[in-house]
Amino acid sequence: MLNITPHNSDDKKQYDKRFGTLNTLNTPSEAKKVARVLIIIMVLFCVVLFLPWQQNIRARGEITALTPKDRPQKIQCPIDGTIAKWNVQEGQHVDSGQVLLTISEIKDKYIDPDMILRLEEGILAKGKAISAKEDKVSAKQRQLEALKAGLKIKLKQFDNKIEQSILKIEGDSIAWEASKVDLKNADRQFKANQELYNKGLISLTKLETFKSKYQQNVSKEVSSRTKLEMARNEYQNAILGKNAARNEVLDKIAKTDSELSTTLSDIADSDAALAKARNELSSMEIRAGMRVIRAPQKGIVVQALNSGIGENVKSGEALLTLVPDQPHLAAAIFVKTMDVPLIEEGRHVRLRFDGWPSIQFSGWPSVSVGTFGGKVEVVDFMNQSDGTFRVLITQDPKEKDEDWPEELRMGTGVFGWVMLEEVPIWYELWRQINGFPPSLKDYKGGKDAKK
Structure with a gap:
């Protein structure tokens, strides 16, 4: 061993002074701490990337009513x-x-305060006129019936007269034939007695008697023929009289029928005028009611x-x-066209009302504070003027969330999150970076969802 490591403080100072470059090769303790923190952060970030995230569609809107009658x-x-x-x-x-307010008329046609009374009087007068014309119609009908009955009687009288004329013609014809036979016999007797007188077989007195008898038979034959002609003339006159009487009565019937039709036409016109007057009266009564707005x-x-x-x-x-009063409130939010296919009736929605403080974690609605739950009730089939589609959201009675505030009023601003599917956070980040739409899966809560 070389034993070059210093053992006291003086030696260490000399050592650090002579070999200071070696100290740069050691790792500082602070750097190690930072590295450990970064590693922990990366691990936590990787773990968080696999946590579930609730996809949603965000939109603004306002409070309205679900039904038109409540708006x-x-x-x-x-x-x-x-x-x-x-x-x-x-x-x-x-x-x-x-009563909210009262309106007064300004038009000349309706300004008369007794206009309804005037119309009622006019209707009453028209009704009386119609009644009089109806009485006239009844009289004309009775007159027609009398004329027809009289025509039947008169025609029957002429028929009897014609029948009598025929019988008289037959009697006069027989009498005339008899008179002609008597005249012929009287003529033959007179001529025979004339020859006898010429021969002197009879006296002049007897001849005068046959001559007088012959003259009487001539007169009787002429009288019988005259009576027969008169009976025939009476028969012709009866036929002509029958036709004349029929024509006269038919003319009266036609005239009465024409007057009856004219009266019926007048009644129809009066009925139309009466209906118009009643319509005007009804309109005036309704208009009078419109002056008071309720x-x-x-x-x-x-x-x-x-x-x-x-x-x-x-x-x-x-x-x-x-x-x-007490309308059925609903939140109307307006979503973009690209998000409409993802929204179905029955989807859960989180709402934040203006004036009610809240903290919303759109990806984790369970940890949101101050927001209110709802469900999609209606999705419009027609877009608005700005291209968005209206979605009506109502309070879901099945949800255990807090009820909507009673202080909500029409037109209050609202921000909504329509909840979609749960996906990992890494997928949501990847989708947002690439600009892809949210995941679209079969939703089981919709009214028309398939099993």
């Missing part, structure tokens, strides 16, 4: 008019049907869009805003 609505003016009276003030609770449902008056008395308003113009 703030603008109460519009149904008619043109002027504000006559305000019955409520901002912040006031109102019940369904409560609350459609229970809620709170939050903003009056018009003010003052006597201010003119137009039909369809918004007068005030009404927030329904």
Whole structure:
């Protein structure tokens, strides 16, 4: 052994002075500590890389209502008019049907306060006119029935007269034939007696007797023929009279029927005018009800869009805003188009409301503080004007999280994390660095998820 290592302090100082470069080859103790810490950190980092991480989609939004009837609505003016009276003030609770304000008419057509009474009087007058025309129709119908019955009787009379004329013609025809036979016999007897007188076999007195008898038969034959012609004329006159009577009565029937049709047409026009008047009356009564604007449902008056008395308003113009009472709240968040396919109904969501302090670990929702749970209720099928899609989130009654604050109001800002699948942290870092979308797997909580 060379025994060159110093054994006392003086020797060591001499040793360090002569061999100082050898000291640089030794490892400092502080460096060893740092190395150990770095190694521990690397080991912990590697361990952390394999811890589970909850993927999520982040989006901002606001508090709204799930159903349209629960959302703030603008109460519009149904008619043109002027504000006559305000019955409520901002912040006031109102019940369904409560009067909010009253509108006065400004149009000349509706400004008469007795307009409804005038219309009722007009309707009553039209009703009486229609009743009178209906009575006239009844009278015309009875007149038609009387004319038709009279025509039947008159035609029956002429039929009887024609039948009598026919019988008389037959009797006169037989009498005429008999008179002709008598005349022929009288003529033959007169001529025979004339020859006997010429021969002097009979006296002139007897000849005169046969001559007188012959003259009587001639007169009788002429009279029978005349009666037959008169009976025939009476038959023709009866036929002509029957036709004339029929035509006369038919003319009266046609005239009465025409008057009846005219009256029925007048009644139809009056009915149309009456229906129009009733429609106008109904419209006026409805319009009169529109002058009083009532609350459609229970809620709170939050903003009056018009003010003052006597201010003119137009039909369809918004007068005030009404927030329904105790609405079914929902959080509406707006997600990007690329994230919409990853969101399904029933997905769990963590929410942070403006005004409620919270600490959110998006990857580990179980350790979050001050956030509230929810579930995806609706995913819109149409994008907004800025290209985002609205997602409605409601409180999940199955979750054991704290209930949403009762102080939440419409329009309160909200930030949401839609929870997706669990992946290792290294995968999430790798996905973020490469800009890949989150993992998409079959979600069992959706309504339409397949087993």
